[in-house]
Amino acid sequence: MSLDFDTAGMLGDSARRYADDHYSLAQRHAVLADPAGYSAGAWRAYAELGWLALRLPEEHGGMDADPLVVGALMEVVGSRLLMEPVLASAIVGTELLLQQASAAQHDEYLPRLADGSLKLAFADAEPGDGASPCTVREGRLTGTKIAVLHGDLADRLVVSAVDGGRGGETRLYLVAPASSGVAATRFRLVDGRGAANFRFAAASVEPLGAGRAGSAAATIADVRDRATVASCAEARGIVRMLVAASCDYLKIRKQFGRAIGTNQALQHRAVEMFLLQEEIAALTLAAQRALALPPRERARVISGAKAYICGAARTVANEAVQMHGGVGVTDELDVSHYFRRLMVNAALFGNRDEHFARFLGEATARGETA
Amino acid sequence: MNEQTSEARERAQALRSAIRRFYDEVFPSDLKLKSKHHQVLDKADYVQWMRLLNDQGWAIGHWPREYGGQAWSLLERFAFEDQFARLGCPWIIPFGVKYVGPVIYSFGSSAQKARFLPRIATTEDFWAQGYSEPGAGSDLAALRTEAIRVHTSEGDHYVVNGQKVWTTYAQWADWMFCLVKTTRDAQAQKAISFLLVDMKSPGVTVKPIPTMDGYRHVNEVWLDNVRVPVENLVGAEGEGWTYAKFLLKNERTAGAIVGMAWHALDRLKGLAREHSAVSPGRLQARIGELELRFLALEETAYQAVEAMMRGTDHGAEASLIKLRGTELYQDIAEAAIDTLGFAGIAYDPADVHAGAHPPLGPADAGGIIKDHLYNRAATIFGGASEIQRNIVAKGVLGL
Numbered sequence: 001m002s003l004d005f006d007t008a009g010m011l012g013d014s015a016r017r018y019a020d021d022h023y024s025l026a027q028r029h030a031v032l033a034d035p036a037g038y039s040a041g042a043w044r045a046y047a048e049l050g051w052l053a054l055r056l057p058e059e060h061g062g063m064d065a066d067p068l069v070v071g072a073l074m075e076v077v078g079s080r081l082l083m084e085p086v087l088a089s090a091i092v093g094t095e096l097l098l099q100q101a102s103a104a105q106h107d108e109y110l111p112r113l114a115d116g117s118l119k120l121a122f123a124d125a126e127p128g129d130g131a132s133p134c135t136v137r138e139g140r141l142t143g144t145k146i147a148v149l150h151g152d153l154a155d156r157l158v159v160s161a162v163d164g165g166r167g168g169e170t171r172l173y174l175v176a177p178a179s180s181g182v183a184a185t186r187f188r189l190v191d192g193r194g195a196a197n198f199r200f201a202a203a204s205v206e207p208l209g210a211g212r213a214g215s216a217a218a219t220i221a222d223v224r225d226r227a228t229v230a231s232c233a234e235a236r237g238i239v240r241m242l243v244a245a246s247c248d249y250l251k252i253r254k255q256f257g258r259a260i261g262t263n264q265a266l267q268h269r270a271v272e273m274f275l276l277q278e279e280i281a282a283l284t285l286a287a288q289r290a291l292a293l294p295p296r297e298r299a300r301v302i303s304g305a306k307a308y309i310c311g312a313a314r315t316v317a318n319e320a321v322q323m324h325g326g327v328g329v330t331d332e333l334d335v336s337h338y339f340r341r342l343m344v345n346a347a348l349f350g351n352r353d354e355h356f357a358r359f360l361g362e363a364t365a366r367g368e369t370a
Numbered sequence: 371m372n373e374q375t376s377e378a379r380e381r382a383q384a385l386r387s388a389i390r391r392f393y394d395e396v397f398p399s400d401l402k403l404k405s406k407h408h409q410v411l412d413k414a415d416y417v418q419w420m421r422l423l424n425d426q427g428w429a430i431g432h433w434p435r436e437y438g439g440q441a442w443s444l445l446e447r448f449a450f451e452d453q454f455a456r457l458g459c460p461w462i463i464p465f466g467v468k469y470v471g472p473v474i475y476s477f478g479s480s481a482q483k484a485r486f487l488p489r490i491a492t493t494e495d496f497w498a499q500g501y502s503e504p505g506a507g508s509d510l511a512a513l514r515t516e517a518i519r520v521h522t523s524e525g526d527h528y529v530v531n532g533q534k535v536w537t538t539y540a541q542w543a544d545w546m547f548c549l550v551k552t553t554r555d556a557q558a559q560k561a562i563s564f565l566l567v568d569m570k571s572p573g574v575t576v577k578p579i580p581t582m583d584g585y586r587h588v589n590e591v592w593l594d595n596v597r598v599p600v601e602n603l604v605g606a607e608g609e610g611w612t613y614a615k616f617l618l619k620n621e622r623t624a625g626a627i628v629g630m631a632w633h634a635l636d637r638l639k640g641l642a643r644e645h646s647a648v649s650p651g652r653l654q655a656r657i658g659e660l661e662l663r664f665l666a667l668e669e670t671a672y673q674a675v676e677a678m679m680r681g682t683d684h685g686a687e688a689s690l691i692k693l694r695g696t697e698l699y700q701d702i703a704e705a706a707i708d709t710l711g712f713a714g715i716a717y718d719p720a721d722v723h724a725g726a727h728p729p730l731g732p733a734d735a736g737g738i739i740k741d742h743l744y745n746r747a748a749t750i751f752g753g754a755s756e757i758q759r760n761i762v763a764k765g766v767l768g769l
Contacts, residue, residue, distance in 0.1 A: 125712065128645070128647070128711075146712060146730060147712035147715075147716065147730060185729050187716055187718060187721075187728075187729040187730075188716075188717065188718045189715050189716060189717065190715050190716070190717035190739060190743075191715075195716065197729060197730065254505075255507065255508050255509035255512070256508075256509045256512075257509075263756075265756070265759075266756070314704070318700075318746070321746050321750075322746075322749060322750065322754075322755070325507055325508070325750050325754060326502070326507060326535070326536050326588075326747065326750055326751070328746070328750070329581050329582050329743075329744070329746050329747045329750070330579055330580065330581055330582070331580040331581060331582055331584070332579070332580070336581075336582035336743075337582075339582065339746070340582060340743070343707065343714070343715050344715045347711065347712060347714060347715045348715075351647060351648070351708065351711065352708070353647070353648040353649055353652060353653075353708070356652075357649060
């Protein structure tokens with residue numbers, strides 16, 4: 001697969017410029033304090049900038065962006081800690097619709113995704129005990145979903161559920177969270193973004209791709225991989241900021257009459273952070289390329305990248321906090337916000353353990369995972 | 371082992387038994403539940419807790435008998451801190467009983483002893499520590515808060531100006547012990563004095579510094595022309611650095627971090643049984659490695675305390691225990707977060723209060739996340755890991 005480096009570069013530059021002008025740390029603190037959990041104004045701006053149509057085909061006014069271009073945007077989502085549902089809606093939700101919705105559904109929903117009036121969240125994970133699996137019978141959904149990223153603010157949920165009328169095949173359904181039979185528990189994640197658990201009791205659903213023989217399970221697997229690759233790019237953006245901030249701090253913070261960065265012990269630790277940053281960048285690109293590889297190799301590279309990046313990014317975040325000293329644990333400084341975003345980044349779309357098992361080629365039982 | 375150590379061991383074991391009995395029979399159930407779930411305690415909780423300890427004679431058990439203490443050996447002090455931490459009990463607030471109390475009975479005037487010591491023992495006065503400043507963290511001697519002595523007809527007083535930072539629970543404090551500079555002439559350490567500041571004095575402003583767990587543990591304290599009577603100077607002017615070093619020596623037992631690590635490891639094992647987002651085989655291996663490190667920590671700590679009692683210590687044992695203990699504790703917390711899966715990222719500070727239940731996972735999930743976040747500071751406060759390593763390099767290895 002040939003990747004579009006030019007477009008990725010331009011999109012990344014434009015996204016950084018937008019964030020410079022409109023998403024400073026102070027502006028982000030205001031978003032964090034807003035019960036809405038995101039900035040509606042920023043979301044409209046993303047639509048105008050074309051970010052929400054990134055994955056749409058050109059006939060729907062989209063960019064048909066490849067994984068590198070998606071990664072360029074996700075890097076900025078990470079480096080500027082954007083709170084809006086870019087990953088959940090513009091990448092994951094959109095991809096599910098692209099692959100599974102009918103042509104009529106495309107005509108209905110894709111323009112609304114592009115203009116930002118429709119925000120999607122993917123409700124996939126279920127409680128580990130398997131006590132209430134999501135099942136659809138006679139057009140009604142029953143069951144429980146947990147930890148739905150941006151489930152608090154989504155206009156529609158894309159819900160994976162067993163189609164009781166079709167011999168237990170998994171399919172995807174659109175559900176309006178405000179409709180009857182849907183009970184939501186909304187909560188905040190540690191990084192301040194919203195999420196929700198859902199209990200469905202005979203909720204009405206709209207099947208994606210009505211009448212089409214389903215390959216929803218394959219789509220879900222593919223989209224999970226795409227989300228994983230996007231999350232690697234997000235982590236790369238975060239890690240670059242943490243390494244840069246730590247190196248700056250080592251130069252300006254003075255103790256015992258000199259910059260703390262003149263201590264060789266700290267220099268070597270900073271170099272180690274930089275090495276991790278470079279490995280994370282290389283593995284992110286490898287994972288982006290791997291989306292075009294045959295299944296087994298694709299799984300090995302993508303999950304290997306994610307497993308390594310989980311550990312490497314955590315090390316960088318821990319070191320960044322430590323090197324900043326007391327200010328590193330304050331809510332005021334961005335370092336602790338990057339630390340918290342990485343916690344979420346490492347837990348969604350498969351945690352380190354699950355990806356490590358997949359890297360090793362172990363059969364994985366999906367319990368409480370998404 | 372000599373007789374003295376042997377007897378101290380028996381007494382320490384007896385203290386541990388008494389603490390377990392206290393936990394079962396006396397420790398109130400609401401505090402037990404809050405601390406078990408790592409929920410947020412307010413000032414009233416802490417005051418109640420410290421008074422319960424004092425009722426048993428334990429809050430100041432390490433003080434000499436003439437000031438109401440029990441003249442505990444280092445082993446008993448260690449057992450006291452370790453055992454309560456193992457039980458997951460609240461933090462034993464050190465600023466009064468452990469830090470400033472011993473400075474006052476060792477270096478204070480008889481008037482200061484009479485005025486402050488009884489109220490420290492009973493936590494009638496809540497104390498804070500005014501050490502760090504924005505430009506003086508690891509390099510504490512670089513502090514800049516000034517106390518200028520002024521003569522008036524009504525007697526002398528100091529006028530204090532400066533800023534302290536990372537002041538734990540300053541928002542609750544009645545008093546703050548402070549390191550200040552009383553002269554601009556002397557070299558850094560000879561200029562430092564130890565001053566007791568009434569937090570109700572005009573010119574004292576406390577501003578919270580929210581930490582990444584969403585709480586207000588620490589503060590900035592601004593001192594703007596604060597008038598402090600000269601009788602609140604402890605010991606002699608210019609000797610504050612000596613008292614500060616004495617105070618630090620009182621941190622040497624460091625039993626709490628050993629007990630905290632034990633408690634966190636015990637909880638991790640429970641999590642692994644009831645709620646694991648990690649494959650059992652790998653999780654067991656990871657817990658096994660942590661247990662092995664705990665064994666090394668525990669043995670090193672016990673033997674360090676006995677070496678201190680025998681006088682065969684190298685002087686930097688506290689640094690070793692703090693380094694290994696805090697790093698192990700943080701790694702256990704990370705393993706707990708991983709084990710919790712989604713429940714390890716669902717966090718709202720509002721969920722970490724009595725009666726609240728987190729949206730996912732066990733009742734203490736929010737408390738486990740809170741502790742994980744806040745304890746990233748454990749390798750920073752009380753002498754950062756980098757400083758502890760410097761202490762060992764200089765003091766023990768002669769580098």
